[in-house]
Amino acid sequence: MVDFEVGVILPCAGSGERLGGVIPKQYCKVLGKPLFMYALEAFDQLPYVKRIALVVDKHEQVRSWIQEFGVNEEKITVVKGEATRHRSIRAGLQSLQKNEDSMKVVVVHDAVRPLVPRPVVDELMLAAERHGAAGLTRPLVSTVLEPGADGLLARCLDRSRHLASETPQAFQLGVLAAAYAKCSAEDLDTGTECLELARAHACVRACLIQGPEELWKVTHKKDIYAAEGCLREAMNSVCIVAAEESEAVRLLAESLSCRVASVRHVRSAADPPAGSSKDTFNTVIFFHEHEIDQENQLLEFATMLDFEKQGLIVHVMDHTSSDGMQTMSVYDLHCAGRSMAKHYEKLRKGVAVIHRLTPGEDARLAELVASLVLSDPPTFSGQTLFL
Known part of the structure; x- marks a missing residue:
């Protein structure tokens, strides 16, 4: 049982260029709600979550949606997003540190992953408390190829020896804070993996937990239709x-x-x-x-x-x-x-x-x-x- 307080960072900024269209994917309506609302509501309903840092680039519109759909506003801090993923997550972390001093574990979750299964999140929290960091993974579906500088195949990775990193991920608050405190400008501008930051800068090797198949991310237009079907089924x-x-x-x-x-x-x-x-x-x-x-x-x-x-x-x-x-x-x-x-x-x-x-x-x-x-x-x- 999770008997400690948890904070959540939901990166919800960005243009979503791979989706196409003029509306960023996190704001696309799915079954009548902006996509990010599903992840926000899921974490809002967890009793051990004390505060959620929602990192966005459209403050007023997001606040309006939060009021419209009745999410607990007292638990949510809307934070201004920055130019890259790591910079936005760091902004969310700083917001949590500023407002809370009793938080033991911090979760990072992509707001465009609408399905958040409660049992695996509970398991993730406990693993992070014990090991310092924990992340969900899925088996690779496609083989990963490494191209050479000339555009020709350099090597092929053994799919059975690698995993796809998914979110949510969880960290002891001190571990994530130490990792971001030591980040280089290059880390902040080009990196995407928080578990690697914890390993490289806080000397913490994350516990890897195999997650369920619904831990996928809305990236392309076809994913919006998949999200609609999966959410309708779940509801x-x-x-x-x-x-x-x-x-x-x-x-x-x-x-x-x-x-x-x-x-x-x-x-x-x-x-x-x-x-x-x-x-x-x-x-x-x-x-x-x-x-x-x-x-x-x-x-x-x-x-x-x-x-x-x-x-x-x-x-x-x-x-x-x-x-x-x-x-x-x-x-x-x-x-x-x-x-x-x-x-x-x-x-x-x-x-x-x-x-x-x-x-x-x-x-x-x-x-x-x-x-x-x-x-x-x-x-x-x-x-x-x-x-």
Whole structure:
């Protein structure tokens, strides 16, 4: 257990030239939030983190976002970024030293790495306290080639003997301060690796810990799309409520199983999900025979709904064995859906209603519901669809 105080340095300046476009990658909106907010929120939620130095180049805009998304402003110091990575990290370190005297460990994490797994961060903190420095690594995916001055191959490194350095990295406060105090101008202008600074200038060899595969960095345009998919998956816990395990329910659960954080099937509110009665979900899919009783259903499932996270409620109406649709107009159905959407807004939930009219369309129904679950909840909220 981490029982000491920790400070965090989040470098969040720079132009992000490799991404292309006019907006630096750290400020690109992903699922409605600037990319850097995900890392900031993750560290803000850790109870042992006392202060976060957010090193930026757009003070007023960043402060506005911090207020908009409700991050704990008392814990965050916004620091002016400098021309290089090491100079910006040093500025963040100096800010932490100025404001805190009880901090034992300092974390350095790239703000454009949005996924911060709590268990591995805890392990990293303890390793840094014990060894002086600790860093996360991943196996190399590609072989590394060293070119000669003439542009021709000089040598090829053995991939099995090398690792990719990732963040977060953690250091005893004194170790990181000593390393930056002895940095040369060349280190500050051209270097990128904090673990090497600790080795070269503070004589501390970092403990290397293999991290999970989600420790990747948004660098190129394609990474923005990957970040969106990974964040949506990490944020989405789905509960399917259906009295019977029909083919459509089975196909839907199968389709979502590898695309969301968790998916469970229950038959009623009295039938808690397998594994834990304390599970909560931000997205719920109801399968109905003919009618929607939204008021009673929300009351029944209130303890299972996660109202902190934005999500979607999908009602699937099966009309294949009845003629109940014959007396209802599309306009009335659409108005009912829009009214329901306003009712759910205060719960941070979107809502969509699917009327299934054609029998034998289990695969298409599962595909349609899955596509709604994996979309932005507000996008289809209030929509009425027919299959």
